[in-house]
Amino acid sequence: MGKLFSLTIVVLAFISFSFFNQKEEVKTATDSGPKAVKTSIKADPDSLGNAQFFPVIKPEKYDNIFRNNTGYFSDGFDFPVGKPNGDNYFKALDFGQRMHLGEDWNGMGGGNTDLGDPVYTAASGLVVYADEVCCGWGNTVRIIHFLPYHSEYKYVETVYSHLHNVYVEPGDLISRGEKIGSIGNAKGRYSAHLHFEMRDFVNMSMGPGYSEDKFGYLHPTDFINLNRPE
């Protein structure tokens, strides 16, 4: 009986050792789309199918992923439309206006003239979410940015919502200015625009979009202007 017990312990120990030692391989760009580098770090299985639950990739892995892919450290921020400076776009609704937690970016032409226009990642980083979110958000991409040299923030997150097309998926490592999707209207709910958020408290739930409580949110334009690339 004692022997059987010890054997069981040994087997269990071996299984957990193998489990925790699975390597986080980074695939090369060959099987990826445009330029995105795919990591093998995919969504946690228990959060799949629950679009509103974040993070899809465990935050404990961020450090490792970036340390192994130093080319994707953030080297500064650009505007997510009209790159790099937001040319030919304007903010129809600013951060803080009517308790808005993000910025609504529209093409100068107004209406749906910007439907399908490219949306770019504001900075290099790791895509942690790319899927449809219910209740008005529509297709949404969330990207974590690693700022090892920043005086205040180690990580910040950018959120891009109401997208028409999405060109990235969770686990993609992407470079500043890379196309991640296109401007949409959340299936006709709004006239087309990009809802863009920046957060210093990363991995929060999708949130309400509007609130008096701005905890965890950054003013996107102010942050970008203070953190332009060299």
Ligand SMILES: [Zn+2]
């Ligand atoms: Zn908005």
